[in-house]
Amino acid sequence: KNQVEQSPQSLIILEGKNCTLQCNYTVSPFSNLRWYKQDTGRGPVSLTIMTFSENTKSNGRYTATLDADTKQSSLHITASQLSDSASYICVVRESSNDYKLSFGAGTTVTVRA
């Protein structure tokens, strides 16, 4: 069964500090991996998308990495801001099976002043 595991489940950081979220997956065959930010009561918003051949992708203060060999990805948030408080979800898409998406449970990030 294709799975996506995220860690930690939640974390609290001080404003201005950095943090790294982890995502391990078993999805195969692999198409791409996205990190989404979901604010409370809102839909997920895509931060980064990475395909098999990409190792790193940045979007402002967000940097995602992908190791397709070990099936691991990370999302690094630099110089956190209060507005970064949200749930971050790792989503992996299959390249077959009608492009099915597998969702991680998310990491809840709380940034405190």
Added chain:
Amino acid sequence: GAVVSQHPSRVICKSGTSVKIECRSLDFQATTMFWYRQFPKQSLMLMATSNEGSKATYEQGVEKDKFLINHASLTLSTLTVTSAHPEDSSFYICSARDGQGIYEQYFGPGTRLTVT
């Protein structure tokens, strides 16, 4: 970029009534649309997949007679929660897949349903 809208964003209804949620792809044609349900502090759970002009495919455990899905056009899908109960209160998110290119999937902003 591709935009998916949902209406309403919030709805409160009484037990026993039905409520309809609309999902629209605003700048692309969505041959396939998805409906998800999300409980607090949990990730999205796929409820059903619908293709334009055909019946929806429901995930195991989802009652098709309770959650009616209509995908009448390439830009509109609706989810009707029939005979709503308080346990149906949840956050419902739709997603639309672009029928061209790399078939990427885009998410709507969600609808908060509260059944009293």
